[in-house]
């Protein structure tokens with residue numbers, strides 16, 4: 187079945203589910219997460235939003251998109267804290283999930299099995315084009331996976347890679363446009379364009 191929030195509202199409330207929103211940097215993951223969470227708040231559902239405390243780029247306690255949309259959140263050190271803080275919740279949102287430990291999948295399964303709608307946003311690939319943290323496992327166990335795309339900064343095509351502009355080989359390197367640009371496959375791998 188295609189993803190539709192309409193189908194979610196048709197479910198009996200005792201069933202939870204896992205949704206993953208993934209893609210490159212600047213692809214609109216956070217905007218889509220905020221959109222789904224605000225709609226849940228309009229429906230008067232009890233919503234809790236978490237992000238890893240390591241991500242302090244825009245604001246310590248807000249989830250903020252590159253377009254300055256925001257929603258209050260709770261920064262947490264690890265995935266087990268999400269379980270502890272979600273007991274009275276109907277919808278759980280998690281941003282920057284690539285930075286969480288591998289226990290995040292088990293936490294999300296427990297939440298969903300307890301009837302909670304879990305919505306996760308995160309990078310599916312790191313700057314090397316490799317699967318990033320717990321996101322690939324979460325994609326495997328999720329009911330719904332939405333892959334969003336940025337615009338390639340080199341050619342304007344849909345972009346699914348995050349190209350690192352600075353010479354630093356650590357996997358985790360917080361940053362914005364000074365450090366990364368979204369690119370399509372051709373531009374990321376600098377493939378030959380002569381057959382275009």
Ligand SMILES: Nc1ncnc2c1ncn2[C@@H]1O[C@H](COP(=O)(O)OP(=O)(O)O)[C@@H](O)[C@H]1O
Nearest residue numbers: 210211212213214215216217251252253336337
């Ligand atoms: N190259 C780009 N492609 C698409 N959006 C971009 C680009 N550069 C900046 N943006 C901005 O980023 C916003 C998406 O931000 P956000 O939801 O925070 O993305 P993500 O969480 O995937 O990094 C877009 O609405 C747009 O305003």
Ligand SMILES: Cc1cn([C@H]2C[C@H](O)[C@@H](COP(=O)(O)O)O2)c(=O)[nH]c1=O
Nearest residue numbers: 210211212312313348357358359360361
């Ligand atoms: C590709 C890549 C990214 N990061 C960092 C850079 C940003 O701080 C976040 C991603 O933020 P966004 O909301 O998806 O734009 O992750 C990193 O640490 N390592 C990487 O390889």
Ligand SMILES: [Zn+2]
Nearest residue numbers: 338341370373
């Ligand atoms: Zn391109």
